[in-house]
Amino acid sequence: MNTVGELLRQWRQRRRLSQLDLAIAADVSARHVSLVETGKSNPSADMVLRLATQLDVPLRDRNRLLVAAGFAPRYDERSLDDDALSAARDAVARVIRAHEPYPAVAFDRHWNLVMTNRAVDPFLAKVAPHLLRPPVNLVRLALDPRGLAPLVVNLADVRTGLRTRITRQLAAAPDAGLTALYEELLGSDPEGESLPLESEIVIPMVIRFDGRELRMFSTITTFGTPLDITLDEISIESYYPADAQSAAYFTEIDGRNPGSPTDRWWWRG
Missing domain, CATH: 1.10.260.40 (lambda repressor-like DNA-binding domains)
Structure with a gap:
């Protein structure tokens, strides 16, 4: 030790x-x-x-x-079900819901989904059921041919972007579980390259869905000063339309489904 x-x-x-x-x-x-x-x-x-x-x-x-150093741990690691985290759950839900009609997801340090808003639901409709059994891994969901991969026009760019992000994540804080995920899903990537930061910012995700090509880019939100390990490890990724046509599509879909659920908590199963 x-x-x-x-x-x-x-x-x-x-x-x-x-x-x-x-x-x-x-x-x-x-x-x-x-x-x-x-x-x-x-x-x-x-x-x-x-x-x-x-x-x-x-x-x-x-x-x-x-x-x-011989001292007791200072930081708790509680389930999101814990009453003590109710305010944090509400905060995540507010951020996710406020982003509608555009997709948003919350995930943990291993990229397992915590929550999605209703704008994500249409894209999951044809995903293989076993990929949607918790824990639902966002990287696996994105790259699996039975998941979202058939919808992604620029899959090579998305794969390379994921390689870059997880490589940086591991460099900042090594983690055995995340390393295993990387080796399983990205370690044998024939591209074998990481994107420069400028390219990572400007290359959007392009999805062919419902007869249209939707172009999106994303931003990441984290808790500023968490005192709980669970909150420290949650990230919220919000997707934005990269052009007017994509924005119009999401507004149109939102208008068609006004009564659908507003969010889904994935860690509960």
């Missing part, structure tokens, strides 16, 4: 910071950072969290740092 000093050094190197860089950011001496990393000084829980904050360590891994 790694010591807290070894773990902190790994995070510092992952963030490409020197001991001096970290010391200045955390308002401590570089010597103290060195002593903590080499195990010659035992940091307090507050010091562990101060350094972890400057290193942008995810809450799940901050708990691991605390345990390695």
Whole structure:
């Protein structure tokens, strides 16, 4: 088992910071950072969290740092069913619903769906039932030929974009489950390339659906200062029409189905 000093050094190197860089950011001496990393000084829980904050360590891994330093974990990991997260559930629902008539999804760190709004439902109508049994994985859903892949005109671009995003996610915070997902669905990608950031922004997702080609781009929303691991790991992806024709289609579909469900919570099954 790694010591807290070894773990902190790994995070510092992952963030490409020197001991001096970290010391200045955390308002401590570089010597103290060195002593903590080499195990010659035992940091307090507050010091562990101060350094972890400057290193942008995810809450799940901050708990691991605390345990390695001999302290109890500080951050809870509760189910979204928990009453304590009712306000967070409402916040996710508000963001998702407010984005209608355009599609929006919420997912966890492994890209498993948490919630979708009603604009997503038509695209799932012909998806194989086994792909819609929770946990529903968004990457698998997008790339599987029995899922959404037949609808995606620029599937190679979407696949490459997913490779880029998950590669960056793993570089920021390694995760065994996400690594397994990457290797299963993207590791053998013949393209084998990551998109430059500029291309990642300007290439939309193009979907052929209902006799039309819909062009969309997306943005990501996360909780700003979560104190719960579950919330720390939820992302909301909102899709926007990239042209007037696509926007008109979503408005038209929304007008046809005014009484349909407004959202679907996927973690409940």
